[in-house]
Amino acid sequence: MFNETLKTMRKAKGYTQEELAIKLNVVRQTVSKWEKGLSVPDADVLSKIADILETKVSILLGGTITDEDNKDVIAEQLAKISEQMSIKNKRSKIIWKIVGIILLSILVLNILLVIFGMSAGSSFSTEGSTTVIKTNNDDVIDVE
Numbered sequence: 001m002f003n004e005t006l007k008t009m010r011k012a013k014g015y016t017q018e019e020l021a022i023k024l025n026v027v028r029q030t031v032s033k034w035e036k037g038l039s040v041p042d043a044d045v046l047s048k049i050a051d052i053l054e055t056k057v058s059i060l061l062g063g064t065i066t067d068e069d070n071k072d073v074i075a076e077q078l079a080k081i082s083e084q085m086s087i088k089n090k091r092s093k094i095i096w097k098i099v100g101i102i103l104l105s106i107l108v109l110n111i112l113l114v115i116f117g118m119s120a121g122s123s124f125s126t127e128g129s130t131t132v133i134k135t136n137n138d139d140v141i142d143v144e
Helices: 001-014 017-025 028-036 045-052 071-123
Strands: 131-134 140-143
Touching: 001 028, 017 028, 017 045, 045 071
Parallel strands: none
Antiparallel strands: 131 140
16 A cells, blocks of 8 residues: 555655654644655655656556556545545544444443442441351350
8 A cells, every 4th residue: 555655765765754744844743644655645745756766656646547647646546545645544443442342331330230239238237236146055145
């Protein structure tokens, strides 16, 4: 995918994210987002990246473009990549929400168990009460 190809080619050319960002007139965080697969550059910036890394746009995009001069084809491919990333990010958010709900449910359940456990324990307290023990010969013993 684009993000992995970009990172590999940038490192192969010996550029840091900062150096590539300066050449593209963007901030380093933008290059980082591209490499993490959180966003993609527009078609013009993609062409600049290809020039700087001395490669073809089609190679950066995974070899799926045959007509590199057609900006519409490049933009279409970038849109597809962006849509795939969006779907991936939505799935990730849903998974994290489910995990959060499960953990919150466990926490609430534990709190309820502690609260009810304490009240149940206090209702069976023997403080201040008298226990009567009967023996076989009908002797009564009070234990306090």
